[in-house]
Amino acid sequence: MAHDTPKPLVLSNARVIDPARKLDEPGAVIISDGKILAAGSDAANQGAPEGVEIIDCGGAIVAPGLIDMCVSVGEPGHEHRETLASASDAAAAGGITTICTMPETDPIIDDPALVDFVLRRARDTASINVHPLAALTKGLDGVEMTEIGLLKEAGAIAFTNGHKSVRNAQVMRRMMTYARDFDALIIHHTEDPDLAGGVMNAGLNASWKGLSGVPREAEIIMLERDLRLVGMSKSKYHANLISTSDSADVIRAGKKRGLDITAGISINHLTQNENDIGPYRTFFKMSPPLRDEDDRQAMIAGLADGTIDVIVSNHDPQDVETKRHPWAEAEDGAIGLETLLAAALRLYHAEQIDLVTLLAAMTCNPADRLGLASGRLSAGSPADIVVFDPDKPWVLEKSAIKSRSKNSPFEDARFSGRVLKTIVGGKVVFG
Amino acid sequence: MSATPTHRDTPFPHRHLLGIEGLQPHEILGLLDRADEAVEVSRQVDKRKTVLSGRTQINLFFEASTRTQSSFEIAGKRLGADVLNMAVSQSSVKKGETLIDTAATLNAMRPDLLVVRHHAAGAVHLLARKVDCSVVNAGDGPHEHPTQALLDALTIRRHKGKIARLTVAICGDIAHSRVARSNIILLNALGARVRVIAPSTLLPGGIQKMGVEVFNDMREGLKGCDIVMMLRLQRERMNGAFIPSVREYYRYYGLDAEKLAYANEDALVMHPGPMNRGVEIDPAIADGPQSLIREQVEMGVAVRMAVLEALAAHLPNS
Numbered sequence: 115m116a117h118d119t120p121k122p123l124v125l126s127n128a129r130v131i132d133p134a135r136k137l138d139e140p141g142a143v144i145i146s147d148g149k150i151l152a153a154g155s156d157a158a159n160q161g162a163p164e165g166v167e168i169i170d171c172g173g174a175i176v177a178p179g180l181i182d183m184c185v186s187v188g189e190p191g192h193e194h195r196e197t198l199a200s201a202s203d204a205a206a207a208g209g210i211t212t213i214c215t216m217p218e219t220d221p222i223i224d225d226p227a228l229v230d231f232v233l234r235r236a237r238d239t240a241s242i243n244v245h246p247l248a249a250l251t252k253g254l255d256g257v258e259m260t261e262i263g264l265l266k267e268a269g270a271i272a273f274t275n276g277h278k279s280v281r282n283a284q285v286m287r288r289m290m291t292y293a294r295d296f297d298a299l300i301i302h303h304t305e306d307p308d309l310a311g312g313v314m315n316a317g318l319n320a321s322w323k324g325l326s327g328v329p330r331e332a333e334i335i336m337l338e339r340d341l342r343l344v345g346m347s348k349s350k351y352h353a354n355l356i357s358t359s360d361s362a363d364v365i366r367a368g369k370k371r372g373l374d375i376t377a378g379i380s381i382n383h384l385t386q387n388e389n390d391i392g393p394y395r396t397f398f399k400m401s402p403p404l405r406d407e408d409d410r411q412a413m414i415a416g417l418a419d420g421t422i423d424v425i426v427s428n429h430d431p432q433d434v435e436t437k438r439h440p441w442a443e444a445e446d447g448a449i450g451l452e453t454l455l456a457a458a459l460r461l462y463h464a465e466q467i468d469l470v471t472l473l474a475a476m477t478c479n480p481a482d483r484l485g486l487a488s489g490r491l492s493a494g495s496p497a498d499i500v501v502f503d504p505d506k507p508w509v510l511e512k513s514a515i516k517s518r519s520k521n522s523p524f525e526d527a528r529f530s531g532r533v534l535k536t537i538v539g540g541k542v543v544f545g
Numbered sequence: 546m547s548a549t550p551t552h553r554d555t556p557f558p559h560r561h562l563l564g565i566e567g568l569q570p571h572e573i574l575g576l577l578d579r580a581d582e583a584v585e586v587s588r589q590v591d592k593r594k595t596v597l598s599g600r601t602q603i604n605l606f607f608e609a610s611t612r613t614q615s616s617f618e619i620a621g622k623r624l625g626a627d628v629l630n631m632a633v634s635q636s637s638v639k640k641g642e643t644l645i646d647t648a649a650t651l652n653a654m655r656p657d658l659l660v661v662r663h664h665a666a667g668a669v670h671l672l673a674r675k676v677d678c679s680v681v682n683a684g685d686g687p688h689e690h691p692t693q694a695l696l697d698a699l700t701i702r703r704h705k706g707k708i709a710r711l712t713v714a715i716c717g718d719i720a721h722s723r724v725a726r727s728n729i730i731l732l733n734a735l736g737a738r739v740r741v742i743a744p745s746t747l748l749p750g751g752i753q754k755m756g757v758e759v760f761n762d763m764r765e766g767l768k769g770c771d772i773v774m775m776l777r778l779q780r781e782r783m784n785g786a787f788i789p790s791v792r793e794y795y796r797y798y799g800l801d802a803e804k805l806a807y808a809n810e811d812a813l814v815m816h817p818g819p820m821n822r823g824v825e826i827d828p829a830i831a832d833g834p835q836s837l838i839r840e841q842v843e844m845g846v847a848v849r850m851a852v853l854e855a856l857a858a859h860l861p862n863s
Contacts, residue, residue: 251785258785261793288787291745295761347745 120541122146122163125501128171130154132178133474134481134490143176145497148540153491171501174534175469178477178489179211179242179498180455183301183378184354184426186447187213188518189235190228191220195519196431198232202240204451204517206544209500209533210427212243212488213451217254218276224249224260226268233269241543242536243498245271245484250289250300256280259289263296271484272299274354277401277446279303279336283343290347299483301352301378304336304361305402313442315388315403323394325441328403330358337361341368344375352483353377355428357402359412366421376483377421380428381450382523384413385457390523396437396444397523400428417475418467424483425475427454431519448523452516457524459504459531469504501535501545508532553578557855561673561680564689565730573698573734579851580699580844587623587846596854597626600657604630605647606683607663612818612842613683613692617660620849624857626658644668648675657860658853661685679856681849687721693817694727696848698735700841701772704813709736714766714808715757716742716798717776717825718787720749724817725776729755742766744798746787763798767807775800775816775825783824791824801827805835813837 123145130141130153141155146163153176162168182205188195196204198215205213215232217223223232229246236244248270252258262273273293279302280286286302293300309332314320316327337353341364344351353365356377365377382400387407391398398404416422430447437444450457458476461467481489488496510524535545555575565573586592602621606614614630621628633647644663651659652675659680661669666686673680684690702708713732719725719741732739733756740758741748752759760766767773778794788794800814814826814836822828831838 252789259789260785261789263789263797264793285786288746292788295745 120148122166123497123537123540124162124166124168125171125176125499126158126168127173128176128501129173130157130176130491131470131473132491133470134178134478134492136470138470143491143499145499145537145540148497150491150493150495150497152493169535174501174503176499176501177473178491179500179536179538180209180476181212181480181484181486181489182210182427182429182451182454182476183214183424183480183484184216184380184428185213185451186216186218186430188431189219190231195433196517197239198236198244199239200516200518201429201451202242202244204449204515205242206536206538207516207533208452209455209502209536210242210451211498211500211536211538212245212486214245214247214271214484216276217247217249217274222249222254223247224252224254226261226264229265229268229270242538243488245269247272247274247301249273250275251280251285254278256282257285259285259292262293262298266296266298272301272352274301275303277303279305279307281307283339286340287343287347290343290349290351294347294349297350299350299352301354302340303354303401304333304340304356306332306336309335313399313403314391315405317388317406319388330360330405330409333358333402334360334364337364341373341375344368344373345371349374351375352424355380355383355402355426356422357383357405357413358409362412362416362421365416369421376423376479378424378426379413379417379422380426381454381457382428382448383410384417384425385460386410386523394441396439396441397448397521397525399441399444399446400430400448401446414461414466418471423475423479425454425458427451429517431517432521433519437521447521449515449517449519449521453510453522453524453527453529455500455502455533456508456529456531459529462504463530497537497540499537500533501537502531502533504531506530506532551578553582557858560856560859562691562852562856563670563673563680563682565691565694565727565734566689568734570734573695573731576695576848576851576855577699577702579854580695580847581703583847583850584844586850587843592623593625594623595625597621597624597658597857600626600857600860601655602626602628602658602660602853603651603656604628604660604683605633605651605662606631607633607661607668608684610662610684613662613845616842616845617681617683617849620846620853621658623846624850624853626853644672645675648672652676652678658856679860681852681856684723687723687726689727690723691727692845692849692852693724694731695852696841696844697728697774697815697817698731699844699848700815700837701813703844704837705771708732710738711771712738712740712769713772713774714740714742714770715774715776716763716766716800718747718778718782719743719752719776720747721779721782722776728774729757740766740770742798744788747782763804764807767804770808770812773800773805773808773812773814775814777817777819778821778825795824799823799825799827800830802830805830815841818842
């Protein structure tokens with residue numbers, strides 16, 4: 115993060131998109147003291163501060179920097195996979211200015227001192243904003259709740275059980291009840307651990323491959339259970355990664371009942387399906403598993419109609435030690451920080467969603483859910499910004515991946531849309 | 546210091562004392578007036594009265610309790626009763642059937658007063674229906690502990706001169722507390738304003754409709770309070786099930802000088818004991834000038850004398 119105050123900056127000749135205001139117009143963005151002074155067409159005619167640096171964007175899009183609510187980093191414990199520094203570089207290259215780090219490290223982030231550690235390491239080594247998610251249960255065992263009050267005071271932005279669901283409904287209910295007293299957000303992975311015994315989406319594809327299946331119902335049942343508990347406890351809840359059309363229906367119905375719920379989806383589930391797995395390519399192994407094309411289409415529709423609020427990369431660096439195994443024995447997870455925006459733009463180019471709605475799911479929506487001031491271009495907001503050309507073609511080459519782990523399901527993929535510049539707190543951190 | 550005893554001779558038309566629920570305000574005041582007298586008796590050199598002379602009192606404790614059992618034992622003895630303590634070890638008890646069997650066996654020994662503590666709510670009521678003597682509830686699970694509420698009321702009244710219109714905060718594990726339930730009923734009956742302060746996991750369902758104001762923030766809840774009643778946090782609730790840890794509980798719900806300063810300047814602190822110092826209460830507060838905790842123990846004997854005496858009026862042949 116910026117320690118010295120960078121000089122004032124004007125991003126001129128831009129297409130300014132501020133999803134929070136549903137604004138999409140030609141104009142400029144003026145930045146001073148690490149904050150946004152003005153953004154939009156008015157800003158183009160406004161006098162610039164003294165000593166300003168002007169960057170001509172050449173008509174490129176200027177939008178709030180992306181906020182990624184679900185990022186796994188190897189630090190502490192697995193620094194060979196990813197450090198906060200390398201994740202930060204990868205995120206900056208992808209136009210992401212804020213990440214929430216998953217607590218599934220070694221040790222697990224379930225103690226206020228560990229939250230403090232992550233924040234200090236991020237301050238010293240990362241160029242983007244890092245907000246640790248704390249474990250919801252001690253050791254992520256799903257049994258004993260963590261010190262939600264003290265962890266929040268230490269700086270935990272929300273609470274999650276990582277990529278595992280809390281099996282015991284009574285435990286979950288009590289944690290939701292307790293979390294409500296502290297106005298803490300619970301982010302939950304929704305996969306019934308008993309039902310989700312398989313290694314890929316259940317169905318014909320899995321059967322032909324000879325792999326055990328994870329039925330869609332594993333997700334739907336856990337999600338429905340959770341929403342009933344949210345109703346009982348009146349707590350704040352975010353379904354981290356949904357993947358089925360029925361899950362979208364469950365969320366839709368829950369929102370209609372007035373529950374304080376939101377839902378997220380990984381970029382993989384919006385842009386890939388189980389057929390992409392091909393010949394047992396383990397970079398496509400993830401949790402929840404990639405579903406079929408009907409589910410993918412339903413997810414896009416859910417995103418477009420506002421049922422799904424947030425898109426995440428679900429960035430999960432894994433190395434050859436954990437990935438180069440027969441499918442069933444390989445770890446879940448795919449990296450995604452550098453490709454989040456470019457992959458998301460595929461939906462825009464396919465004319466399945468408008469740009470403002472798409473960007474909202476990676477800017478103001480996660481910001482609102484997490485209580486962050488960023489994710490918008492209104493005056494006074496932190497100057498966290500991405501500048502990108504939505505049409506610029508490029509190919510993801512493995513050698514160019516900034517992340518320490520290379521397990522990208524988009525290796526050699528062609529994209530339209532590339533990040534030109536990333537700015538955090540008024541300071542250029544990429545491009 | 547004590548209020549003028551105007552309800553001293555109020556008849557107590559109950560055979561048992563199973564709870565505060567069902568008692569009329571004047572009956573409660575009558576017991577408190579009797580208890581004020583018992584305090585005086587207990588402070589004399591010769592503490593012996595003869596009102597229960599020749600009577601047999603059995604203390605039947607299915608759940609160990611040094612404090613309450615000895616308090617009832619002393620109360621009975623000061624009134625001249627023959628007191629027998631029966632500790633029923635839990636492991637030898639097969640629930641339900643054995644409770645009835647025990648009742649039948651004891652009944653055959655013709656006791657006059659039976660003081661019962663049991664870990665299950667409703668167990669004392671069940672037993673009361675099966676015996677011919679008077680039964681006093683000394684705590685049934687998380688349901689009621691009427692003599693505790695009475696001794697708390699006596700302690701408060703002797704210091705504040707009244708109960709009505711005082712603001713009393715009950716803090717801690719309300720959900721599992723018989724002390725809280727009895728106190729909520731009694732304090733409301735006598736016109737106090739009752740608050741409960743706890744994390745939501747330690748509040749019973751429907752607490753908002755139990756005649757209390759509910760607070761999750763202790764500082765908020767203590768503002769303007771005259772009495773702060775702390776509850777004991779049971780060990781099995783401490784680590785992760787209802788609250789995350791002792792240190793987190795202490796930080797948000799432990800009574801220390803900083804939080805107590807939010808209450809009225811002359812606020813008094815109570816605790817039914819046994820205390821977990823450093824869990825729900827700072828030792829400096831527990832042993833400090835605002836604490837009534839020791840005095841509560843003395844009032845306990847007096848209140849139990851009052852209760853046994855009141856019930857004796859209805860014993861057969863009396």
